[in-house]
Amino acid sequence: MSxxxxxxxxxxxxxxxxxxxxxxxxxxxxxxxxxxxxxxxxSPHGHVDPVILADDSPFPEPTALIVLPDHYVFxxxxxxxxxLERLGIPTxxxxxxxxxxxxxxxxxxxxxxxxxxxxTAAWLSxxxxxxxxxxxxxxxxxxxxxxxxxxxxxxxxxxxxxALFERFNxxxxxxxxxxxxxxxxxxxxxxxxxxxxxxxxxxxxAAFRVAAPDWHAEIDRLSTLYGSSISDYATFxxxxxxxxxxxxxxxxxxxxxxSEVPLTQRLPDEEADRLFQRARRGEATSxxxxxxxxxxxxxxxxxxxxxxxxxxxxxGALRDHNQPFLERFGPNTGxxxxxATEYTRNLLNLLCAYGNDPRFRLILFTLxxxxxxxxxxxxxxxxxxxxxxxxxxxxDSIEGMLRYRQRTTETAGIYNTxxxxxxxxxxxxxxxxxxxxxxxxxxWLARLVARHIVDMQDARDMAxxxxxxxxxxxxxxx
Numbered sequence: 001m002s003x004x005x006x007x008x009x010x011x012x013x014x015x016x017x018x019x020x021x022x023x024x025x026x027x028x029x030x031x032x033x034x035x036x037x038x039x040x041x042x043s044p045h046g047h048v049d050p051v052i053l054a055d056d057s058p059f060p061e062p063t064a065l066i067v068l069p070d071h072y073v074f075x076x077x078x079x080x081x082x083x084l085e086r087l088g089i090p091t092x093x094x095x096x097x098x099x100x101x102x103x104x105x106x107x108x109x110x111x112x113x114x115x116x117x118x119x120t121a122a123w124l125s126x127x128x129x130x131x132x133x134x135x136x137x138x139x140x141x142x143x144x145x146x147x148x149x150x151x152x153x154x155x156x157x158x159x160x161x162x163a164l165f166e167r168f169n170x171x172x173x174x175x176x177x178x179x180x181x182x183x184x185x186x187x188x189x190x191x192x193x194x195x196x197x198x199x200x201x202x203x204x205x206a207a208f209r210v211a212a213p214d215w216h217a218e219i220d221r222l223s224t225l226y227g228s229s230i231s232d233y234a235t236f237x238x239x240x241x242x243x244x245x246x247x248x249x250x251x252x253x254x255x256x257x258x259s260e261v262p263l264t265q266r267l268p269d270e271e272a273d274r275l276f277q278r279a280r281r282g283e284a285t286s287x288x289x290x291x292x293x294x295x296x297x298x299x300x301x302x303x304x305x306x307x308x309x310x311x312x313x314x315x316g317a318l319r320d321h322n323q324p325f326l327e328r329f330g331p332n333t334g335x336x337x338x339x340a341t342e343y344t345r346n347l348l349n350l351l352c353a354y355g356n357d358p359r360f361r362l363i364l365f366t367l368x369x370x371x372x373x374x375x376x377x378x379x380x381x382x383x384x385x386x387x388x389x390x391x392x393x394x395x396d397s398i399e400g401m402l403r404y405r406q407r408t409t410e411t412a413g414i415y416n417t418x419x420x421x422x423x424x425x426x427x428x429x430x431x432x433x434x435x436x437x438x439x440x441x442x443x444w445l446a447r448l449v450a451r452h453i454v455d456m457q458d459a460r461d462m463a464x465x466x467x468x469x470x471x472x473x474x475x476x477x478x
Contacts, residue, residue: 009136009137009139009141009142010135010136010137011125011128011129011134011135011136011137011138013125013126013129013130015030016029016030017122017439018122018398018436018439018440018443019033019439019442019443019446020443020446020447022450024450025443025446025447025449025450026446028445028446028449028450028456028459029439029442029443029445029446030442032441032442032445032446032459032460032463033438033439033442033463035460035463035464036438036441036442036463036464036466036467036468037435037438038169039169039438039464039467039468040169040170040171040468041168041169041170041171041430041431041434042171042172042419042421042468042471042472042475042477043170043172043173043174043421043422043430043434044172044174044253044254044418044421044471044474044475044477045174045176045201045254045256045312045389045421045422045423046173046174046175046176046421046422046423046424046425046430047175047176047423047424047425048173048175048424048425048427048430049175049185049425050175050177050185050186050189050198050200051185052161052427053161053162053165053173053185053189053194053196053198054184054185054186054188054189054192055161056160056161056162056194057160057161058154058155058159058160059154059159059161060101060154061101061147061151061154062101062105062146062147062150062151062154063088063101063102063104063105063108063147064101065154065426065427065428066124066127066150066426066428067087067104067105067108068087068088068089068104069425069426069427070120070424070425070426070429071332071333071334071425072118072119072120072334073108073120074087074089074333074334075333075334075335076114076115076118076120077107077108077111077114078334080111080114082107082111084097084329084333085097085098086098086103086104086107087104087107087108088101088104089329089333090329090330091328091329092327092328092329092330093328102144102147105143105147106140106143106144106147108143109138109139109140109142109143109146110139110140110143112124112138112139113139118397119396119397119398119436122398122432122436123426123429123432123433123436124138124429124432126431126432126435126436127428127429127432128146130431130432131164131428131431131432132149132150132153133149133153134146134149134150161427162194162196164427164428165196166196168430168431169431170196170430171197171472171477172197172198172199172477173196173197173198173199173430174198174199174200174201174252174253174254174475175198175199175200175201176201176203176256177200177201177202177203177247178203178204178206178218179202179203179204179206179207179218179222179240179243180206180207180218180221180222180225180243181200182225183200183246183247183250186198186199186200186250186251187250190250190251197251198251199250199251199252199253200247200250200251200252201247201252201254201255201256201312202243202244202247202252202254202255202256202309203255203256203257203258204240204243204255204257204296204300205257205258206218207219207222207236207240208289208292208293208296209289209293210275210276210278210279210284210288210289210292211279211284211285211286211288211289212289215279215284216280216282219236219280222239222243223239225239225243226239226242231280232273232276232277233269233272233273233275233276233277234269234273236276237299240299240303241303241307244303244307244309245307247309248307248308248309252309253308253309253310253475253476253477254309254310254311254312254363254475255300255304255309255310255311255312256312256314257297257300257311257312257313257314258313258314258315258317258319259293259297259313259314259315260315260316260317260318260319260339261290261315261341261342261346262297262313262315262316262341262343262346262347262364263290263293263294263297263346264294264297264298264301264346264347264348264349264350265291265294265295265298265349266295266298266349266353267291267292267295272292272295275288275291275292276292279292297313297350298349298350298353301350301353301354301360301362302353302354304354304359304360304361304362305354305357305359305360306359308359308476310361310362310363310474310475310476311360311361311362311363312362312363312364312365312389313362313363313364313365314365314389314392315341315343315364315365315366315367316338316339316340316341316366316367316368317336317337317338317339317367317393318336318337318338318339319331319336320335320336321335321336321337322335336393338367338368338393338394339367339368340368340370341366341367341368341371342371342375343364343366343371343375343376343379344375344379347364347379350362351379351383351385351386354385355383355384355385355386356383356384356385357385358384358385360385361385361387361474361476362385362386362387363387363388363389363418363474363475364376364379364380364386364387364388364389365389365390365392366392367392367393367394367395369395369400369403369404369407372403372404372407372408373407373408373411376388376408376412377407377408377409377410377411377412378411378412380408380412380416380417381411381412381413381416386416387416387417387418387474388408388412388416388417388418389417389418389421390404390417390418390419390420390421390437391403391404392423393423396423396433396437398436398440401437401440401441401444402440402443402444405441405444406444414462414465414466414470415465415470417470417474418470418471418474418475419465419466419467419468419469419470419471419472419474420433420434420437420438420441420466420467420471421471422434434467437466437467438463438466438467441463441466441467442463445459445462445463446459
């Protein structure tokens, strides 16, 4: 008998979605995916607020859970003329925005068609179908019913954060935390006796941006935690080393660093102190900041050889491109844009100093696809310390993931890469993103099998590595 034809408003997720249409390749991809689909999730880099799991309180309602944490959602809507005020995004000056979550959800639902063909649609459709059991397409006509359906489920014990964490089969979840974060939520999670593994990640960028308006406030916060004033560069380094150790005591295995230009350059200590003192006087320039950041990347690499924390570097994003938008809504609201990025020369000093050290591990992320085969794969295919992070941000999509594998594997193999991470603030999107990545990798491997580049046993081993083993090894979770 033929399968029943779904109604036009039914939400249907095909079991073979994202696989190659060639029947033989599709069958192989399905077989590989079936072997990885239920593996535990390693989430080594993300932005979920740990207070969610520390409190384990019910999520308030669907809009706050699904729409507001996801800049993919509101950047697309804004690009189509939807004011962020209508989505309830707070303004910096406190001017009124929409406060009714039902109205925000209705607007989002009416515009959901804008995401057709994007990874956002794939992730959100998975969440609706698999996490919340929704069986109708999200449209303006179905918005209210679906909102109520999700809201009712969020009131039950099965949809509390820790229950979902366990249902998602998350083995470890890393958050991203400022160097000055007291990590109170992480402490409460550990003290609660709950067995879910949630760990911090040390991100000191705010302390390195010596020309930024909020630099002094970050130094003051670090001084408070340290117990004395940070009056010179030597003390600054001692404080950072102390904070790294504190993060490690709460389970951290990694640091995270952001740089528009991944320049690395070691300065004499006296020169680093001169820049630090200029910053204390409020005289640091953007050129001073670039030099100081380049030096601090070298220092963080040195620290990693000593304390074992894996170093992550996300390069090539011009943050807050839309200045009026930044002034109205603040950072992290979807206005970060990629720029062309050079790695071979910029990372030369760091890799020559530490890239051959067996104690050091650097995971490198890019937004510039042009560098995959020209620079990144050759670098990772040579330096023992270097691993390539998965496609990030604009490329964590079906086609972007395939391009990444195609352009890096022949030079670096897969074992010089770091598996997959979801890099999300939207908690319920974690299983959706990992499911999509596992399906895409299964398709890529099935194509290799079809051309007899690898055999089926190799593909099985590689599928498991890409879904689970590589991230576990790269971030030293074992």
